Amino acid sequence: MPPSAGLGPLGRRLFAAFAVVALASVALLTTAALVGTDRGLSSAHQAERQRTADRVAAAAADAYRAAGGWASADLSAARSVATAAGAVLTVRDADDEMISDDAGSGSEDEHGMPGSGRGHHGQGAGSGPGVSAPVVVDGHTVGFVGLVFSAGSGSAGRSVAWGWVAAAAVGALALALAVSWFVTRRLTAPVVRVAATARALAAGDRGARARIDAPGELGDLAHAFDAMADDVSHTEQARHRLAADVAHELRTPLASLQAGLEELRDGYTEPTPDRLASLHDQALRLGRVIDDLGELAEAESARMSLHLAEVDLTVLAGAAVAERKAELRTAGLTVHTVPGPAPLPVRADADRLHQALGNLLSNTARHCRPGDTVTVTTSATPAEAVIEVADTGPGIPADELPHIFDRLWRGTRARSKGGSGIGLAVVKELVTAHGGTVTAESGPSGGTRMTLRLPRATPQGPPLVSGPGTKPRIASRANTPRGI
Known part of the structure; x- marks a missing residue:
């Protein structure tokens, strides 16, 4: 499977970035390991x-001491x-004169001894690295020995070390790419899945x-x-x-109105005051339903159209x-x-x-019985201002209570009283818009x-008072009773 399979554009870019970082890191570490290994081996060989x-x-000094001289x-x-x-x-005396040269490639010096010419510490002929050491007898330096090693000396250990470094680099790169692939899949799989789900939703699959x-x-x-x-x-x-629900609410009065007008048009009934009042x-x-729907739409957009100011809730409730x-x-x-x-x-x-x-x-x-009591209470907590509207009416069934603030939802009693199911939905929208x-x-x-x-506000000046003498901008439209 190719590295980019199933990743998507983001996954491919992310994997490529991980791969570049891994490759650069492995290359840098491999270079450092090779250089360090080479220098370490060279130092050890030297x-x-x-x-x-x-x-x-030491062996030459023993020979010099035993013979009493180089001759x-x-x-x-x-x-x-x-x-x-x-x-x-290569062996030289204290005057840097050649004593012995195993390389056999030197020329005769002025004393007729074979050699390779004068050189510091008697380095002899050879093509590889060389070292020298003084020959000391009884505390006096009597000569120097020089060793010349072949050019390939120590290369075997270097080849082994470099082979291991190369193998480790390949293994590290493979491991880094595998981890990068795994991490990329882990990071991009949720994004790819969410994107696919979004496309399914856009295509109409609401269950995706x-x-x-x-x-x-x-x-x-x-x-x-x-x-x-x-x-x-x-x-x-x-x-x-x-x-x-809107179609249902509009269909009944519209059908009744249409049927009554057709009867009047076709002459099946007389336009008596009672008949006209029924059509009216x-x-x-119809007008109330349309007005309620417009009010609900206006309440839903209230968050954008609120004109906030400091209001005394006690005065407003009164x-x-x-x-x-x-x-x-x-x-x-x-x-x-x-x-x-x-x-x-x-x-x-x-x-x-x-309005709320x-x-x-x-x-x-609308829903209380004659003789019931309604109590409106305002109170405060350290963080909130509270208004309670309590009544002694018949109450709301427990199974209907969670739905009373839903749009166009009407309980059993509301249906019998002809409510539109919008009034309390408007209340919820308006209160929610205020936080x-x-x-x-x-x-x-x-x-x-x-x-x-x-939420309570810290007083900063004279509050706005909404009293009987102050006609609210929307409250005048709320005079029509609203049902659940």
Whole structure:
């Protein structure tokens, strides 16, 4: 299998980079090893040659001492040591005159003795490296011995060392390439898998997931991608449900309105006030659904259109209750307010927040029974400002509670009361846009508590007050009751 198989462009580039680094490193280390080995072997050989020269000089000194001079000295023992070391022996006296030259390539000097001419320490003929040593007898230097080694001396050890270095370099390069291949695959496989999954998602396969268990940031990338794919799938499902629910909400009043108008057009019925009022009600219902959808779209984009300022949440809650008090009393409800600390500053868009509170109160008015009580409480924690809208109504079934803030979702009671299922979705969008949360609780014996939490702000001046005399920009549109 070629090195680049299955890696993709990024993997091939990464593997090539690893390979270049490995090759450069191995080449540098191999060169350093060869140079170091060569110098080490040369130094060792030179030291060994010098020790041989010292032994030859000692043998020559013994011969000089035994003969009482160079004239009749027997140098056979010195020659034997030199020959055993593979060297050619040259002996000179203290005046640098040739005594013996085993190379036999010298010329006669002025004394008629064979030699190779005068040279420092009596280096004789030869083509290889040479060493010399003084011949010392009774503390006096009486001559010099020179050893000339052949040019190939010591090459065997160098060849062995270089062979091992070359083998180690090849093995190191192979190992480096294998590790580079493995690391490249480990690094790029998750990226390749995520890219393939992204292409599958783009092609319409909404069930495609990377499902990669990789270490570190690559694993985080894969998990984040899968989470994003899940969100995309859920969003698309919600969009399909939204389209179906909107079509359903519009179909019924539109069909009734169309049928009534056709009857009037064809003369099957008279345009009596009751008949016209019925058609007018269907048109109003269509208008309410369309208005609710527009309000939801506006709430979803609220994060980009918020006009934030410092707002006193206690005053704003009181203003929202005052505006909805007539609606709540018309529904037969008793309203209580429990104001918290004043001022209770939050950083918010007063109009949007007023709209969210208004929707909560309208939802309570729609679903509570005559005689029930509604209590609006503002309070504070060190980090949050809290508004609670609690009622003594029939409550929300436990299986419906997790869905009440979903778009166009309507519970059993909401369907019977004709709610659009948008009001609480608008509340959630607006509160989330402010960085807050909204939750709902309902006990088995009835009663519902809606809790809205917003981050507190440090007071920096007079807060914005949204009271009865200040008409919020959007709250006026929220006067129409919203259902779950």
